[in-house]
Amino acid sequence: MIKYPDGREYSPNKTKQKLTKFEISISSSNRGMSFEEDINISNEYYSTHGVALITKRPTPINVVHVDYTNGPHITDAYFEQQSTTDYNGIYREKYIDFEAKSTKSKTSFPLANISHHQIEHLKEVVKYGGIGFFIINFEKYDETYILSAEQLISFMQLNKRKSIPYQYFKEKAMSVTHGYYPRLYYLEAVDELFF
Secondary structure: OOHHHHHHHOOEEEEOOOOOOOOOOHHHHOOOHHHHHHHHHHHHHHHHHHOOOEEOOOOEEEEEEOEEEEOOOOEEEEEOOOOOEEEEEOOOOOEEEEEEEEEOOOEEEEHOOOOOHHHHHHHHHHHHHOOOEEEEEEEEEEEEEEEEEEHHHHHHHHHOOOOEEEHHHHHHHEEEEEOOOOOHHHHHHHHHOOO
């Protein structure tokens, strides 16, 4: 039996339906899923259907102690280094790399949620010809947007604000359609923004 790090049991979805984004639209409160889980399920869909290979980067940890009393359980560990971004992979023969963030704010996205090393990492991705972006979820509105790394960096250079207004996302970012499977049609937004 496979278990997640938090102890939940893994059970693969055996009955997957192929639905279009127009057939089902479910609010996040009904989905009962976290934003990260939505991305992971979407990535599974994209991989299963031969669209893209995108994976979640593991956070590098150093295990200090393992308790073997009732099977192996990590009881003490620490982060070895700062992680770069959440996801990377290949889509349409291009390397893509992105950070996923969620906010409960109705008015803006706090820039403090993004680490300096993540911005520097995405600058390098773009420098070498990859696609770098942020996928931002506004929980209160059940809305998700893609903002290119270049857009975010430009905003930070041109503004002294400590947050990006919600209206900026409405006007400048690509909206991501929510659905059932995949939960987030974020690669359609990537197509519009980068291809």
